[in-house]
Amino acid sequence: MSDHLLEVDxxxxxxxxxxxxxGVSVGVPxxxxxxxxxxxxxxxxxxxxxxxxxxxxxxxxxxxxGVLLNGKTPFAIAQMGIGYVPEHRAIFKALSVLENLKIAxxxxxxxxxxxxxxxxxxxxxxxxxxxxxxxxxxxxQQMLAVARALVPDNRLLLIDEPSEGLAPVIIEQLMAxxxxxxxxxTVLLVEQNFRVASRLADRFVIIDEGKSVASGAxxxxxxxxxxxxxxxxxx
Amino acid sequence: MASKxxxxxxxxxxxxxxxxxxxxxxxxxxxxxxxxxxxxFQGMLLFLVASGLSIVFGLMDVLNLAQGSFFMLGAYVAYxxxxxxxxxxxxxAVPDPNLRFVLAVIVTVLVGAALGxxxxxxxxxxLYIRPVFQLVLTFGVSLVMLxxxxxxxxxxxFSWTETFGVRENFFTLFDQRFSTYxxxxxxxxxxxxxxxxxxxxxxxxxxxxxxxxxxxxxxxxLGINVRVVFTLVFTLGCAIAALGxxxxxxxxxxxxxxxxxxxxxxxxxxxxxxxxSYEGTAVGSLMVGLSIAVAQxxxxxxxxxxxxxxxxxxxxxxxxxxxxxxxFGEAR
Numbered sequence: 001m002s003d004h005l006l007e008v009d010x011x012x013x014x015x016x017x018x019x020x021x022x023g024v025s026v027g028v029p030x031x032x033x034x035x036x037x038x039x040x041x042x043x044x045x046x047x048x049x050x051x052x053x054x055x056x057x058x059x060x061x062x063x064x065x066g067v068l069l070n071g072k073t074p075f076a077i078a079q080m081g082i083g084y085v086p087e088h089r090a091i092f093k094a095l096s097v098l099e100n101l102k103i104a105x106x107x108x109x110x111x112x113x114x115x116x117x118x119x120x121x122x123x124x125x126x127x128x129x130x131x132x133x134x135x136x137x138x139x140x141q142q143m144l145a146v147a148r149a150l151v152p153d154n155r156l157l158l159i160d161e162p163s164e165g166l167a168p169v170i171i172e173q174l175m176a177x178x179x180x181x182x183x184x185x186t187v188l189l190v191e192q193n194f195r196v197a198s199r200l201a202d203r204f205v206i207i208d209e210g211k212s213v214a215s216g217a218x219x220x221x222x223x224x225x226x227x228x229x230x231x232x233x234x235x
Numbered sequence: 236m237a238s239k240x241x242x243x244x245x246x247x248x249x250x251x252x253x254x255x256x257x258x259x260x261x262x263x264x265x266x267x268x269x270x271x272x273x274x275x276f277q278g279m280l281l282f283l284v285a286s287g288l289s290i291v292f293g294l295m296d297v298l299n300l301a302q303g304s305f306f307m308l309g310a311y312v313a314y315x316x317x318x319x320x321x322x323x324x325x326x327x328a329v330p331d332p333n334l335r336f337v338l339a340v341i342v343t344v345l346v347g348a349a350l351g352x353x354x355x356x357x358x359x360x361x362l363y364i365r366p367v368f369q370l371v372l373t374f375g376v377s378l379v380m381l382x383x384x385x386x387x388x389x390x391x392x393f394s395w396t397e398t399f400g401v402r403e404n405f406f407t408l409f410d411q412r413f414s415t416y417x418x419x420x421x422x423x424x425x426x427x428x429x430x431x432x433x434x435x436x437x438x439x440x441x442x443x444x445x446x447x448x449x450x451x452x453x454x455x456x457l458g459i460n461v462r463v464v465f466t467l468v469f470t471l472g473c474a475i476a477a478l479g480x481x482x483x484x485x486x487x488x489x490x491x492x493x494x495x496x497x498x499x500x501x502x503x504x505x506x507x508x509x510x511x512s513y514e515g516t517a518v519g520s521l522m523v524g525l526s527i528a529v530a531q532x533x534x535x536x537x538x539x540x541x542x543x544x545x546x547x548x549x550x551x552x553x554x555x556x557x558x559x560x561x562x563f564g565e566a567r
Binding site: 052054073074075078079084086090092093094095099102103104106152 | 439442443445446448449450452453454455456457458459460461
């Protein structure tokens with residue numbers, strides 16, 4: 001287990017009076033793409049938000065590179081080198097594309113250093129840099145949300161439902177980008193689209209009704225139609 | 236885009252109607268000029284209260300009902316520093332009234348900033364997850380400030396009596412005497428409108444504030460300590476409201492009614508301009524200021540003495556009928 005960059009152990013999270021996570025454990029090996037799978041409302045997004053400290057767990061532990069994250073504020077967790085790409089493309093619509101990237105700088109010159117890599121992954125963003133976030137298409141907004149997490153030196157990226165609501169050709173583009181950036185950064189992904197998830201990830205964790213119920217190598221899951229049928233409802 | 240066009244058309248139509256009415260009624264360029272300058276003066280004072288109210292609401296979801304009280308306190312502190320026999324008597328130490336006025340403004344801004352910081356860090360911070368409690372808290376703080384002012388300076392309103400340079404000067408235009416002091420306050424207001432716009436658009440802290448107005452949780456998730464930004468913005472908002480009171484006092488004097496009058500008008504400005512929109516607040520302040528001045532002029536010699544005080548609300552209703560989310564507001 002010591003090779004895990006992120007180790008989530010039996011966390012329980014409440015939102016108001018609702019008991020959302022009732023025991024979720026996730027190990028994310030360094031350098032891997034790990035995907036959280038499960039039906040709508042299973043607790044995947046809450047797991048990512050718990051890791052970020054936005055919905056802090058009531059019990060259980062979360063360790064990043066051996067350091068306990070429990071009790072830390074979201075900004076302190078982010079500063080440790082964790083980038084978060086939330087669902088619904090939560091970019092800042094009133095800010096320009098360039099400002100959306102600049103705000104993510106943690107050190108002066110982050111964007112200047114990473115700009116070439118980011119614009120190579122997402123060439124559209126350079127062309128559109130002076131448009132406001134709200135003027136971008138859905139796919140461009142998603143690319144901006146991922147790009148924003150690449151500006152500082154993050155060691156782990158949490159990406160929530162990147163393919164949601166996007167056209168197939170845009171999904172292909174995003175998948176290619178995520179695969180490329182995974183060469184440098186460890187990724188924990190939430191993805192409803194099993195076809196996308198199975199082609200992208202090398203590890204999986206299935207969450208069902210607030211509990212992690214299965215985990216392992218993606219290649220094993222692809223051949224386990226019983227598990228897929230039972231928890232993901234896809235044939 | 237279409238909604239923005241509706242806003243611009245609405246602003247243009249209302250301004251043209253106000254100015255045309257004022258021009259026809261005044262009968263001379265000189266009288267018309269007086270009304271316009273008075274409107275700009277009141278608009279700028281309103282901006283000084285409303286800008287903090289608007290940015291704080293947009294960023295922190297806190298409607299600071301004590302904002303008008305900071306304006307009132309500013310007027311009292313500036314009056315006190317300027318005049319002899321107050322809590323702080325500087326007439327012997329700083330005999331030059333011009334210099335003393337500059338000092339009065341600086342002291343007022345510092346007092347407003349310090350109290351704002353204490354309010355945010357000491358009280359509001361504990362209640363960020365309870366918005367209704369914040370409303371009650373800021374209302375309570377406004378009552379405490381009112382009682383403190385009464386305890387220190389009594390309930391009798393003060394009329395500004397100390398003379399100093401810019402307050403006593405006039406200039407003549409279209410055969411009419413105009414107060415240089417009003418122009419001076421309009422200048423300060425314009426400087427602040429431009430200064431705050433530059434801060435919001437050209438600096439990193441400004442980008443963070445604008446992003447925080449949209450989604451402060453996401454700003455945190457980028458590794459930015461948004462609480463520090465909250466304190467800074469709240470402190471600035473209170474300091475600017477206190478500055479407003481300080482520069483208003485030589486004209487309006489110091490009285491306890493300033494708090495509620497300016498708070499109500501500022502809330503009308505913020506809603507009319509669009510909640511959380513800076514440009515809406517700036518344009519809304521000028522529109523409300525001008526409409527009050529036109530109403531004051533129209534009410535002279537009639538039995539409609541209440542017209543100036545209800546005008547901001549009438550304008551608000553008119554704008555909300557055209558655009559329910561305010562001139563520059565997004566549906567929330």
